[in-house]
Amino acid sequence: MGRTQRRRSHRNTKDSSSLHALYVDLHSRGWQNSTGLSACNFLQTGRGLCSKRATFAPEDELIRLPVECLLSIATLESDEAFKELFNKEFFDKDARISFQALIACYIMYQKHLQDCSNSSVYAAYLDTLPKSYSTPYFCSIPELQCLPEALLERTVAQNRQIKDYYGIIKSLVGSLSCQCCGQSYCLDIWTLADYRLAYFAVNTRSVYLSARFLKKQSSHFQGLLSGDTNLALAPFLDLFNHSDSVQTTAEIQSKDYVVTLKSLPLAETKPYEQLFISYGALPNFKLLTEYGFWLKGNLHDYFEFSLLDIEHMIKHRKELYSQIYHRNIFKFIREHNLSDQMFVHLGDGCSHNLRVVLHLIFKQQAYFPNILNQIAFGDAEQFEDVQPELAYLVRYKVQEYQIFMGELDKLPELTESGSTARSYLEECVRYLGDFEARHFPDFDQ
Known part of the structure; x- marks a missing residue:
């Protein structure tokens, strides 16, 4: 290898x-x-x-x-x-x-x-x-x-x-x-x-x-x-x-x-x-x-999100933070491993699991497990309505990574590992920026 x-x-x-x-x-x-x-x-x-x-x-x-x-x-x-x-x-x-x-x-x-x-x-x-x-x-x-x-x-x-x-x-x-x-x-x-x-x-x-x-x-x-x-x-x-x-x-x-x-x-x-x-x-x-390295424009690259990323994004968006999110929804997502394989790909767009999770959290009022199960494993076309939330999430991660880069820049000196990690964060910001431009160029955040 x-x-x-x-x-x-x-x-x-x-x-x-x-x-x-x-x-x-x-x-x-x-x-x-x-x-x-x-x-x-x-x-x-x-x-x-x-x-x-x-x-x-x-x-x-x-x-x-x-x-x-x-x-x-x-x-x-x-x-x-x-x-x-x-x-x-x-x-x-x-x-x-x-x-x-x-x-x-x-x-x-x-x-x-x-x-x-x-x-x-x-x-x-x-x-x-x-x-x-x-x-x-x-x-x-x-x-x-x-x-x-x-x-x-x-x-x-x-x-x-x-x-x-x-x-x-x-x-x-x-x-x-x-x-x-x-x-x-x-x-x-x-x-x-x-x-x-x-x-x-x-x-x-x-x-x-x-x-x-x-x-x-x-x-x-x-x-x-x-x-x-x-x-x-x-x-x-x-x-x-x-x-x-x-x-x-x-x-x-x-x-x-x-x-x-x-x-x-x-x-x-x-x-x-x-x-x-x-x-x-x-x-x-x-x-x-x-x-210990990364490739610019890696043909096999994608950017993965966690459920915690979505929770943090909610806290940073006033229009989202003011809403009520039942804990059963997050529990259901974790128990059914829906938070695995949540990613965006520059060419293919948003992964199925990420769409399902965004739909369950932001588009559904139901919180009973049997209903959530029917929704999560039902018709895939219903999950196409999460563009605003996906755009918020991508923008949140761009801003977060820019902050991390800024904190690294404040250190008096970086090790080789630190310098490599910092350049990787910069590549992630570039990748997510390209994703934004391609998949929701006119979306006002």
């Missing part, structure tokens, strides 16, 4: 040396680089990949990387020293972790091997991992206080999940000590701060890999893991940046992990042009919170 940072400064000599070491390491594992890929720095995205001699058209292979080069569940299951840290007798079915959480632990394990004994077989790859990430998760406290509730909720959820996983790992590994340095893994070596970085390394750089295509492995970690193990870290391949205007596929062919270009905005690329892959049809909110 790629890398996290879109506007990094040019890399230093040490970084170039690290990439050269990675080339050498991957070639020793069977990588031929048949498509002639090179890592370069690009103005808009920072580090990315291009080919200095080849052109690419749809159906061309972008990269063919031996499965042996990937860090997957097979990698962890074949590492006897790492498995010894996790006593299966202490696994608890009520305290399981995701495979992403476990492979993040493996990154920390390998980094410590590299630091204390230079014995990590993945040293070349570890040296190419970012030292920081630009997701809102890494915003400073003052910056977090200037972010919209949707971003805060996502950041809080991420933090809670990461701390829970770290706690489970700490309880399992306990006070076991490193045989190289004698220090305790969870008391001296693996800090929560280290784990956060490792977790986002996996979050931003992993690729989908169906474990059923891997050679049969032992199942030491089966009792610890929740969910599937269908991801892997892909050295060098993870330098591809994401574009919303290309489509790619990835699959295992024999002993190789192959990424194929399926569509391009132009007939073909040219040498030295940056090559992109697709992480999926992802909106900017997802790109920002998971990967």
